[in-house]
Amino acid sequence: xxxxxxxxxxxxxxxxxxxxxxxxxxxxxxxxxxxxxxxxxxxxxxxxxxxxxxxxxxxxxxxxxxxxxxxxxxxxxxxxxxxxxxxxxxxxxxxxxxxxxxxxxxxxxxxxxxxxxxxxxxxxxxxxxxxxxxxxxxxxxxxxxxxxxxxxxxxxxxxxxxxxxxxxxxxxxxxxxxxxxxxxxxxxxxxxxxxxxxxxxxxxxxxxxxxxxxxxxxxxxxxx
Numbered sequence: 270x271x272x273x274x275x276x277x278x279x280x281x282x283x284x285x286x287x288x289x290x291x292x293x294x295x296x297x298x299x300x301x302x303x304x305x306x307x308x309x310x311x312x313x314x315x316x317x318x319x320x321x322x323x324x325x326x327x328x329x330x331x332x333x334x335x336x337x338x339x340x341x342x343x344x345x346x347x348x349x350x351x352x353x354x355x356x357x358x359x360x361x362x363x364x365x366x367x368x369x370x371x372x373x374x375x376x377x378x379x380x381x382x383x384x385x386x387x388x389x390x391x392x393x394x395x396x397x398x399x400x401x402x403x404x405x406x407x408x409x410x411x412x413x414x415x416x417x418x419x420x421x422x423x424x425x426x427x428x429x430x431x432x433x434x435x436x437x438x439x440x441x442x443x444x445x446x447x448x449x450x451x452x453x454x455x456x457x458x459x460x461x462x463x464x465x466x467x468x469x470x471x472x473x474x475x476x477x478x479x480x481x482x483x484x485x486x487x488x489x490x491x492x493x
Contacts, residue, residue, distance in 0.1 A: 270293055270294065270333060270336045270337065271294050271296075271335050271336050271337075271413065272288060272293055272294065272295050272335070272336065272337045272338075272339065273295075273296050273297070273298065273321075273327075273330050273331065273332065273335045273337070273339070273341065273347070274295060274297045274298070274339045274341060275297075275298045275312050275341060275348070275349075275351050276286075276298075276299065276321070276338050276340065276341035276342040276343070277297050277299035277301070277304045277305065277308050277316070277341075278304070278341065278342075279413070280341045280342060280366060280387070281297070281299075281339075281341040282308065284339060285312060285314065286312070287309065289314065290476060292375075294314070295312075295314045295331045296314070296315040296316075296456075297314060297316045297319060297431060298315070298316075298317045298319060298321040298322070298326060298327070298330050299316060299317070299318065300318070300319065301318075302318050302322055303486075306315075306320045308344055310459060311447055312429070313423065315330075316450055317330045320345065321340070321342065321348075321351045321383065322350040322351055322354070323346050324354060326359070327351075327354060327355075332354075332355065333359065334399075335355070335358070335359055335360050336360070336362060336384075337361070337362040337363075337364065338360050338362070338363050338364070339342035339364045339365075339366075340352060340363070340364070340365045340366065341366045343368070343467050344368075345367060345368050345372040346368050347370075348365050348367070348376075349372060349375055349376060349379060349486045351459060352365055352376060352379040352380065352381045353379045353380075354377045356379060356380040360471075360493060361382075362382050363379075363380060363381045363383075364381070364382065364383040364385070365381045365383070365384050365385065365388065365435045366385050366387050366452050367385060369388075370386065370388075371411065373386075381388045385437075389471055405418060405419040407437050413482075414479070414480075415477060415478075416429060416478055416479065416480045416483055417449075417476070417477050418475075418476070418477065418478075418487070418492060419475055419476070420472050420473070420476060420487050420490050421471065421472070421473050422464075422468060422469075422470065422471065422472045422473075422475050422490065422491070423470075423471075423491065423492045423493070424470050424471070425433060426468075426490070426491055426492065426493055427472075427492050427493060428468050428471070428489075428490055429468055429470050430467055430468065431441065431467065431468055432464065432465050432467050432468075433448060433462045433463065433464050433465070433466050433468075434464040434465065436468070437449070437464075441484075442486065442489060443482060443486075445478055445479050445482055446477070446478040446479075446482055446486045447476070447478070448462055448474050448475070448476055449461070449462075449475045449476065449477050450462070450474070450475035451466065451468070451472050451473070451474055451475070452473040452475070453469050453470065453471075453472055453473070454471050454473065455469065455470075455471065456469075457493050458472040474490060476490070
């Protein structure tokens with residue numbers, strides 16, 4: 270897999286670090302020469318000093334053989350231009366880190382395959398830490414339509430000892446909320462629950478639901 274990262278700033282460099290750990294083949298496009306030199310020194314990866322909005326620079330980075338292009342530049346307008354150009358080169362996967370929501374439809378029209386709203390992600394994480402320290406958010410799917418989170422069930426919670434079927438039959442847990450996995454710390458075991466699976470004390474539940482139902486679902490699962 271050949272990956273082009275456009276933008277070597279804070280976000281870009283973190284992504285680069287993780288991809289290098291996974292031994293992916295990477296090229297980085299960055300306007301700042303010093304940042305290029307730092308990335309090359311740190312990771313030994315190919316760096317192209319220039320603008321990712323220019324075809325000549327993209328070709329120098331190997332856009333014609335790219336499997337994935339990741340746009341992490343601080344300006345949505347630049348990321349949008351890159352997305353359009355990457356699409357014209359038939360890059361299969363185009364991922365954009367969006368800053369402003371009003372670019373969402375433009376990114377979709379440009380053929381971006383994955384749009385990540387950085388501001389929303391950061392704000393959501395902060396709010397979770399303030400209001401729901403017992404809830405750990407894992408990810409969002411479908412551009413924010415689905416939320417996956419983990420909640421640790423305390424001793425004395427009402428659902429302890431109940432089966433999945435009993436919990437699902439109650440009105441408090443809506444049809445949009447699913448307990449998709451249980452990690453039992455005492456047994457050091459992860460299991461995909463069935464209808465007759467009982468909730469043990471201290472279990473970590475992996476829950477899938479709509480973002481607007483996270484509070485309600487977590488409250489029901491944690492209530493004593």
